[in-house]
Structures are given as C-alpha cells and as structure tokens.
Amino acid sequence: KNQVEQSPQSLIILEGKNCTLQCNYTVSPFSNLRWYKQDTGRGPVSLTIMTFSENTKSNGRYTATLDADTKQSSLHITASQLSDSASYICVVIGGTASKLTFGTGTRLQVTL
C-alpha cells in the first residue's frame, strides 16, 4: 500500500530558529513529490514540486530535499518567522495510476 509518513507530528520552535521536517514514502513507481503549507482554517498552498532527478529545491526560506533512493524528503525552514506557523503537508505522486498520496502533515508553531 502506498503510504506517506511525516515526522514529527508537531513541533514548536522559537522565532529565528531553523527546523527540518521529514517525509518518508513507500509510493512506487515515483513521479514527483510536493510540499504544501496549510495555514489554520485555510486551504493548502504549494511550496515546491520535485521530480526524481531533483535533489534540492528552494523557495525563499524553504528548502526541500529529495533522496529517491531511500524514499525520503525533508523540508528545511531557515530563520523561522511567526507566519511560518502552519501545517506542512508532504504529497507524493506515483503508483500505477499516478495517484496523489497525502501525508497527515507536521504542525509547526513558531513562538516568540
């Protein structure tokens, strides 16, 4: 069964600190992997899309990495801001029907 596991489930960090969120998947065959940011009470917003051949992609203070061999991805947030408080969802596309499999997300809280 195709699965996407994210860790940690939740995380609290101080403003200005860095953090890394993890995503492990079993989806096969793999097509691409996405990270979404979902603010409380809002819809998910795309941060990055990574294909098999890409191992790093940045979007401002967000940097995603992908290791297709170990089926792992991470999202690194640099110099966190209060506005980074949100859930971060890993989505892996693949399988026989190019299905989107969503992780359950990591809830990040940035505090003063």
Added chain:
Amino acid sequence: NAGVTQTPKFRVLKTGQSMTLLCAQDMNHEYMYWYRQDPGMGLRLIHYSVGEGTTAKGEVPDGYNVSRLKKQNFLLGLESAAPSQTSVYFCASSYREGSGSGNTIYFGEGSWLTVV
C-alpha cells in the same frame, strides 16, 4: 483573480438532509477535484473531473455525487447526509492533469461541514 472559491464556508446539517457545495475557479483549469480532510488523515479524493461534462470517482466517493456542467464550476452533493460526512471539504483545480510534475494544484479555502 479569486482562484478557487468555495461556498458555503460553514454549514451544519441534520442527518438525512441534502446539500450542495459549490466550487468555482477563474483560472480556466480543465481539471477539478473534491477532497475531504479529516483529523489524523491525509486529504482523500472524493470525485474529480477532467473537463466540462465529465466526472470520475476518487478514493472515497460513496455518499457523494458531483456535476461539472460548466468548466468553471464543480458541484459536490450530499443526498442524505450522515455524521460520517462531518469533515472539511476542499475543492481544487489544475490546468493539466494534477499529477504531472509541471502542474500545480490550487486549493480553495475549505468548507466546514458538520452533520448532527
């Protein structure tokens, strides 16, 4: 440019009642989707459409019906609401097939539905 707009944002239904969620997109996207999001679970696809006049079942279609009479609109209907359908519903759209690496999926703001 409003993107993807869902109405209503909040609704409380009694068991057995019917209702329709409306999704509208102004990006001229071919593909539209309805997802539900439940605590502790990833988003799950209910139904989707690959173009005007077409619909297809997703991962959890039971208890829901959809229609795509106009390209910009995708309606999700609950004929006889059940407490198990209490959830947050998200509409989404993409220009081409959403799983392609070059195709971003845009989500609406969500509709909170409670069935009592």
